Amino acid sequence: MVNNANKECGFEHEIVSYMYDDLGTVERTQFETHLVDCGACTDEFAAVSLSRFSVFEWQKEEFAHLTTPEIVIPYEARKAVAEKVGWFAGFSEIFAFARSPLAVGAAFAVVLGIGFIGFNLIGTGGNEIASNNAVPPVVIEQKIESPKVVDMPVAIVDEDPSASNDVRPVTAASREIRPKVARQSSPSRRVVEIRSVPNLMRQARRAPVLGDLADDDEDSLRLSDMLDGIGG
Amino acid sequence: MLINLADEQLVELAVGGDPDAFGEIVRRWERKIFALCFGMLGREDDAGDACQEAFIAAYKNLANFRGEAKVSSWLHRIAVNQCLTIKRRQKTRAEDFLDDEDGSQDRVFVAAAHLSPARKIEQAERMNLVRNAVGALPSDLREVIVMKEFEDMTFQEISETLELPLSTVKSRLYTALKQLKMKLERTPVEVV
Numbered sequence: 536m537v538n539n540a541n542k543e544c545g546f547e548h549e550i551v552s553y554m555y556d557d558l559g560t561v562e563r564t565q566f567e568t569h570l571v572d573c574g575a576c577t578d579e580f581a582a583v584s585l586s587r588f589s590v591f592e593w594q595k596e597e598f599a600h601l602t603t604p605e606i607v608i609p610y611e612a613r614k615a616v617a618e619k620v621g622w623f624a625g626f627s628e629i630f631a632f633a634r635s636p637l638a639v640g641a642a643f644a645v646v647l648g649i650g651f652i653g654f655n656l657i658g659t660g661g662n663e664i665a666s667n668n669a670v671p672p673v674v675i676e677q678k679i680e681s682p683k684v685v686d687m688p689v690a691i692v693d694e695d696p697s698a699s700n701d702v703r704p705v706t707a708a709s710r711e712i713r714p715k716v717a718r719q720s721s722p723s724r725r726v727v728e729i730r731s732v733p734n735l736m737r738q739a740r741r742a743p744v745l746g747d748l749a750d751d752d753e754d755s756l757r758l759s760d761m762l763d764g765i766g767g
Numbered sequence: 768m769l770i771n772l773a774d775e776q777l778v779e780l781a782v783g784g785d786p787d788a789f790g791e792i793v794r795r796w797e798r799k800i801f802a803l804c805f806g807m808l809g810r811e812d813d814a815g816d817a818c819q820e821a822f823i824a825a826y827k828n829l830a831n832f833r834g835e836a837k838v839s840s841w842l843h844r845i846a847v848n849q850c851l852t853i854k855r856r857q858k859t860r861a862e863d864f865l866d867d868e869d870g871s872q873d874r875v876f877v878a879a880a881h882l883s884p885a886r887k888i889e890q891a892e893r894m895n896l897v898r899n900a901v902g903a904l905p906s907d908l909r910e911v912i913v914m915k916e917f918e919d920m921t922f923q924e925i926s927e928t929l930e931l932p933l934s935t936v937k938s939r940l941y942t943a944l945k946q947l948k949m950k951l952e953r954t955p956v957e958v959v
Contacts, residue, residue, distance in 0.1 A: 552939045554806045557922055577843045584806025585799050586944040590916045593897040631957055
């Protein structure tokens with residue numbers, strides 16, 4: 536009976552809107568004016584309000600005091616795991632998004648490029664270090680006193696066997712003394728400029744010849760024996 | 768003794784000077800009148816004030832009740848008038864004190880400290896009844912009630928969420944509340 540009377544007045548669909556404060560100012564005033572005059576709508580409104588309040592009370596008693604669960608994303612734990620795994624795992628994780636051959640090839644190319652650049656850097660660095668450590672050429676000027684010339688007969692044997700066998704006395708003064716500069720075989724060697732070297736010293740420095748090597752046990756033909764035979 | 772009497776008989780006894788008779792009327796109807804006031808005002812503290820003033824007004828006007836309408840309708844009309852009076856008062860107060868427009872205190876529940884053990888048992892039974900009644904609703908009606916009462920969503924938000932017209936959402940909520948009312952009346956809670 537109540538519902539039929541309520542349907543006749545046409546305000547039944549306004550009950551929910553009014554109850555949840557979803558009406559405009561004009562509609563709300565019209566509904567309130569109608570509610571005072573219409574007993575059927577008042578009873579209907581009271582019945583719907585009781586249902587709503589029951590649900591509200593239930594929600595309040597059983598759910599309102601419950602706290603909303605706090606969802607915490609464990610960033611710290613993720614960070615700790617990443618630190619524990621190590622740098623290689625982190626590096627491989629970069630390429631973990633796609634394990635396709637293209638990604639693997641790209642990773643290999645990157646590693647090759649880094650290695651090539653690093654190798655070049657190490658090479659240029661070594662050269663720079665070597666050049667920095669290079670000793671500048673030092674010219675040693677030795678004050679060498681003019682050698683004492685001793686008239687001493689020196690026999691010069693001409694290498695040509697067809698040459699004459701006469702021995703010419705040679706004095707040290709007759710030889711032209713030329714300053715000799717030691718060859719610089721490598722940048723690290725010192726360049727020594729030799730102004731003059733006495734003949735005796737040069738003789739002492741001369742390279743050993745075959746005849747100097749005395750070998751008593753050797754019975755083979757010797758060059759000195761041949762020369763002696765030619766001279767004799 | 769008074770429990771077995773009808774509302775009209777209780778009114779007659781109250782008009783005759785029996786204070787317990789009007790107390791029985793209050794005990795029977797206080798929850799429904801409170802729910803009506805809550806439906807109109809939307810706040811429990813305001814609803815409590817309106818409910819109390821409505822019963823005071825009813826007691827003062829007992830002699831004017833002629834029995835042409837049901838007691839419940841008479842009380843409903845008194846409660847509606849009290850709610851409208853409170854609304855007008857709040858509007859005037861809000862114009863004087865703009866700070867009162869802050870709605871942060873809306874729907875703040877203040878637990879009744881005077882609940883007797885019998886009332887607590889009654890309330891627990893009612894909660895169980897409501898839980899079963901809401902659970903027995905069709906899913907399309909239940910989801911609207913949950914979104915509105917539990918999630919505190921607006922009609923527009925519910926409409927967008929369910930992809931339904933706004934009028935359909937309101938109609939479903941109205942239907943849900945009416946079905947809930949019928950389910951609750953079918954198994955009334957025995958008042959201690």
